[in-house]
Amino acid sequence: FGFDARSNLIKAAESAGEEMYHELVRRAERQIATKARTRPYKVKDDIVRERKYKVLRQKAEDVIEFSYRPGNCKRDYRVVALRKNISVERGESVLFSEYRYFFYITNEAEMTADEVIDQARQRCNQENLISQLKSGVRALHAPVNTLNANWAYMTMAALAWSLKAWCALLVPVSPRWAKRHGEQRRRLLT
Template sequence: MEKGESVLYPDERYFFYITNDRECTAAEVVYEANDRCNQENLIAQLKGGCRALHAPLHDLESNWAYMVMASLAWNLKAWWALTLPETPGRWREKHRDQKQSVLKMEFKTFLNAFMLLPCQIVRKAGRIVYRLLGWNPHLPIFFRLLKALRC
């Protein structure tokens, strides 16, 4: 029932996988197609998120350098996520889920959650203190990575 009315035909979706690979099983074909979909999502993120496939400059070499720098920013995001520690014990499952969520995170979300943090830098008593001036729900993940990098 939808809004008090009867549904004439149920909404069913079918996915078709067309291939000429006769050696793989049906499950392997579906897995490979879904894995390729992740690559298409990656390409979409490189186009829109960090604009790695955008060519804003006047010559080929400059555009190549721009693409390399943007791709390195994307790789920084992946490195950041893969460096997150998974502590043993009761928090292991939660930390594994957080690691996967950061790894799959869109670049703009990653940038706003972890890179563009408002911070006040204070010099006192011969040391530098960084004070975060904002809060977001990703800060516990940020501090866990920071602690792992300090060790």
């Protein structure tokens, strides 16, 4: 899982030699069955450059792993550190480059460092999805605390939705009042 970038971890990652780092190889999200399409021209980049906004661009991602013992633990854990090389640009000029570190702590010895980072990112995506479904629409949130009560609540919600849809279908659409009845039907269905 992800771990805060504390100063002692950053020092450990910086003190390792440059030859210890290797470039992160990202796994492709999907295979392209046909030929790759040409990317459209990025108009926004021209506007940002022209107006001289400050831009952060990621140049490289490097990975290193080392052992680390958290404060109150009795054993060492494996830490995978991801170092992102970010260049800060304004207009056409590059102001400076900086490193940002992301740490992942694990006790998995069989996985490679790239696989650890990939697993952590997939888990974060799943946690984001769950939080959006629970707090945003609240479609998957049942307000009661037992399985049978949740089942009854979802059954009532499904029946209410079906009744609302049937009411919308019962609204007559006569030619004389077609516009008004069409709006009423749309309002009931949404």
